[in-house]
Amino acid sequence: MTILRPYGDTTGDGMVQVSFTLPMANSKVAEGAAAQLANKMGIEPALVVHAKAMGPDFTFFVVYGRVNHLVDTSTVEIVERDYPLMTPKEVNAAIKSGLRRRLTVVGACIGSDAHTVGIDAIMNIKGFAGEKGLEYYREIKVVNLGAQVSVPQLVARAREERADAILVSQVVTQRDAHIVNTKEMSAAFRESYPSDRRPLLIVGGPRFDEKMAGELGVDRVFARGTTPGEVASYLTHQLVSNRKKVGA
Ligand code: B12
Numbered sequence: 425m426t427i428l429r430p431y432g433d434t435t436g437d438g439m440v441q442v443s444f445t446l447p448m449a450n451s452k453v454a455e456g457a458a459a460q461l462a463n464k465m466g467i468e469p470a471l472v473v474h475a476k477a478m479g480p481d482f483t484f485f486v487v488y489g490r491v492n493h494l495v496d497t498s499t500v501e502i503v504e505r506d507y508p509l510m511t512p513k514e515v516n517a518a519i520k521s522g523l524r525r526r527l528t529v530v531g532a533c534i535g536s537d538a539h540t541v542g543i544d545a546i547m548n549i550k551g552f553a554g555e556k557g558l559e560y561y562r563e564i565k566v567v568n569l570g571a572q573v574s575v576p577q578l579v580a581r582a583r584e585e586r587a588d589a590i591l592v593s594q595v596v597t598q599r600d601a602h603i604v605n606t607k608e609m610s611a612a613f614r615e616s617y618p619s620d621r622r623p624l625l626i627v628g629g630p631r632f633d634e635k636m637a638g639e640l641g642v643d644r645v646f647a648r649g650t651t652p653g654e655v656a657s658y659l660t661h662q663l664v665s666n667r668k669k670v671g672a
Pocket residue numbers: 536537538539540541542543545546552591592593594595596597598626627628629630631646647648649650651655
């Protein structure tokens with residue numbers, strides 16, 4: 425079945441829960457306004473199950489109710505994984521025989537973003553979700569520049585290291601900072617390298633849509649829950665396996 429309704433108490437009852445904040449003091453009127461907003465979102469009836477003052481001028485709400493929309497799973501678009509998952513041993517062997525040198529990755533959180541936990545989870549040896557990070561891979565040289573790196577600094581270091589791939593993390597989405605910063609980064613790399621020498625550009629973070637690679641000017645977008653093994657496999661696929669095919 426491709427047409428679905430949400431599930432709350434019984435199959436197909438359409439029950440959902442949403443949360444949001446309104447810029448008004450907590451009151452009966454505020455609760456009514458929350459219910460009105462939920463109605464306009466297609467939730468009918470809408471029950472305000474939680475209202476909490478956030479200081480004198482704001483109220484946080486949780487609303488529970490029946491949504492009258494349907495979803496059609498046959499029209500959902502996703503980015504399929506188009507590379508095979510490899511073990512660290514397979515990655516090391518492929519790089520060693522295919523590149524005959526170590527593969528260099530340069531990573532950073534750019535702009536004012538100081539959320540390094542995500543990029544560290546991918547790059548540092550400690551890794552994520554039971555997988556070791558890229559530092560664990562003998563054939564990968566990892567240069568992690570950390571937080572608040574400017575785009576010119578990143579480009580300069582990439583050139584110095586002769587980077588094969590750039591790994592950029594963006595977690596903060598306020599005023600679309602993640603989109604603006606990523607576009608600035610990809611434009612700078614395109615300007616500073618001939619197209620056949622440009623490193624692979626990868627961006628990651630919890631609020632990215634994997635379908636946005638083209639719009640952002642990068643080669644690949646990784647979203648929440650990404651594991652280091654996926655990134656290592658992708659790097660190997662793009663920079664070793666695919667390159668061999670092109671050169672063959
Ligand atoms: C820890 C944290 C902090 C720490 C960061 C410490 C550090 N060294 O990183 C501190 C306390 C410093 C902090 C500060 C701030 N924070 Co903060 N922070 C968080 C928090 C709680 C967790 C983030 C985290 O570590 N997640 C765990 C990692 C493993 O997950 P991840 O980042 O998603 O990474 C995974 C994937 O996304 C992906 N990935 C990520 N990057 C990359 C890169 C590549 C190349 C690849 C392949 C994959 C990849 O792989 C990772 C593993 O799967 C989040 C809320 C939350 N629960 O998410 C808020 C949150 C991100 N922070 C937020 C805010 C607002 C701030 C501040 C502005 C607060 C303030 N007013 O000062 C400051 C900004 C500081 C700055 N200049 O950036 C907001 C952002 C809102 C928004 N719309 O953007 C959040 C969402 C909290 C909230 N709900 O309001 N924060």
